[in-house]
Amino acid sequence: MSEQKIIEIEVLRYLPESDEKPRSEIYKVPFTDDMSVLQGVQYVKDNFDGSLTFRWSCRMAICGSCGMMINGIPKLACETFIRDYYPKRITVEALANFPIEKDMVVDLSGFIEKLEAIQPYIIPKEPRTVEEGEHIQTPAQFAEYIQFTSCINCTLCYAACPQVGLNPDFIGPGALALLHRYNMDSRDGGQTQRMELAASEEGVYNCSAVGYCSEVCPKKVDPGNAVNINKINAAKDYFLRFLSPKGGAK
Amino acid sequence: MSKRRPYVRPMDGWWKKNPYYVEYMVHEGTALFVAAYAIVLTFGLVRLSQGEAAWNGWLEAMKSPLSIIFHLVLLAAIVYHAFTWFKLFPLTTPPVVLNGKKVEPELIVRGGWAAAIGATVVSFVIVWGLA
Amino acid sequence: MAALFGPIMVFITGIAVPLGLLLPADAMSYPKMLAFAQNFIGKGFIFVAVFLFIWHAGHRIFHSLHEVGIHQGIGSKLLTYGVAAVVTVIAAVALLGLGF
Known part of the structure; x- marks a missing residue:
């Protein structure tokens, strides 16, 4: 031996x-x-x-x-x-x-609050009775968000993100990846509420694209990509507000 | 009474703690060189607007060994900046779907490189033609 | 922009022309540059290049200052966006002064 x-x-x-x-x-x-x-x-x-x-x-x-x-x-x-x-x-x-x-x-309480704030559940587009049957989703619609469902809330990405350390109010990569997961779901109608949060002071613009969050993620969720996609989405929302006939009335 | 006393660790020097962060700070640092180049160009513009003698003075200054060395450093920094910028494409851009299939991130990075090389060649040919 | 055209611009204005390397040494002579800067496209290109370089850099330096512990205040804004604004105005005035 x-x-x-x-x-x-x-x-x-x-x-x-x-x-x-x-x-x-x-x-x-x-x-x-x-x-x-x-x-x-x-x-x-x-x-x-x-x-x-x-x-x-x-x-x-x-x-x-x-x-x-x-x-x-x-x-x-x-x-x-x-x-x-x-x-x-x-x-x-x-x-x-x-x-x-x-x-x-x-102390994970800050993270839990952020997780609650992004409303990590499907907010139906319209009320639906049991008799109307299940929501139908195509494999292509499923593929839109499946990657972001793999998150296990381990918060390694928060430990990897200097912006989380510099600003503890930043919603952070993990919760934003889950925000993206629900926004991308064809059954969900909660985008407007969630994007308001994504575009806020605590939102996606805290990210400076360090990219280390995606590097350390044990589940290959790629939270950094979710955050950066929503920078583009938030900017689009901002400019479309000026173009929409309602004049941004919300 | 609660015995809780959570300890918050300081963030001082965070960017020195991990090679990944050091690399990040270096590529952020290239912004200083981009700014320097914009200022050099603007200075040239001002000299151009002040007439031929002033412009020729600027051209002479650009020929000094110090200026050449400075521009070599600048070139290295800006090429590095371009390199890291393309490397971050898979992080910063939405997935590209072609014919129902997700395009490989490496392909997008290579596309960025192709665009940069294309822009370089086209610019050079145009300047060459004008000169 | 900085990534696409930055390297070749630095190479042309800072290395190739001053050294007479690959390009004729008179490629940036006064009449040629004046014509370029008076041409509508040339003028536009120079302005867009300076504008994008300085604002892109200013924005990033602003955030980097925050990251090394100099937090976002009037001082760091003046140092980055302020300088960018001043450079933009100088470039615009010089370009407009050159006429069309």
Whole structure:
């Protein structure tokens, strides 16, 4: 049998009751090649310090709970493997651009509010009774938005976006991608309400096309593209308002 | 009483923290060179409007080694700016659908390059013809 | 615009003509440039080029200032959009002064 390999995991700790500000702590964790970084921090919690706090659930990159900055890059800890970093040290930190609640747990309430604000559900064009049957959608109409439904709200894109860090009110890539998802749905009639938000101070124009959000997205949603498409849509709305016979009356 | 005390990390020097951000800042930085070139052109225009002697003075100034080096740097910066601008096409533009199929992003980037090379060749030929 | 025509313009005005490289050294002589700047299309092209370059750059520098921590205020607006406006006016006055 080969010798037990040890990886150094440096964790940014923050205990709000005793720490003035975050501090680093290094743990030496024995690991096997099939172990993820999530399993690494679980090992720390089970064997070194039970107070270490982090969120996780599915362990298979579908729940979106275990996002962390791993060596400075926003990643899901469950699908990031220790073997890819060994023998170098791994640094683990709470997702960037969010307030740290405790250790790797961040305050997501701002994100939840933004998510609510974009109305992430179908707003029917007109009331429809059960007798009238289902909404029919062609494969082409389905293809318009399917990519944006893959979002798992992991907020890695928020941690990747400097504009979110600079302006915490910016609705941000993830919620805007979902805004786009519902706007693009042929069954939906809520575009006017959502575009008002997209074009607002908190909206798409906060984006400076860094593009890192799309780079880090574990589900290939390409939120950056959704944001930039809506810059064009918002500008179109703005100019069409002058051309429309109603004179922009809304 | 709540024991909550969320810690907000500072944003100072954020752009140094990730190579991706450094690259972003470099391509944003090329805007300085674009501005510099616009000012050089405007200065030339003013000299042109001041008559032949003033214009010839400007032409002479453009021949100085310092000016040539400056323009070489400018050229590199603006070519880099063009390169990053086209590279961002798949991010910044809506998907193009042709015959019910989404056009590959790489193809759009190459299209941008083709347009730039086309514009360059056409401009050069026109200027060559005029000269 | 800057991406499409920027490189070739810098090459022609800043490198090729001053060095007499590929293009004759008198390509930008006074009579030729005057004729170009008095021609309606030439005038339009110069103005559009200067206008787009300076406003595009001003807009981006404005946002970059915000990103490095100089936040959006009167000062940073004057420095970017202000300079762009001044350059635009100077270019327009010079072009109009050259006549048609």
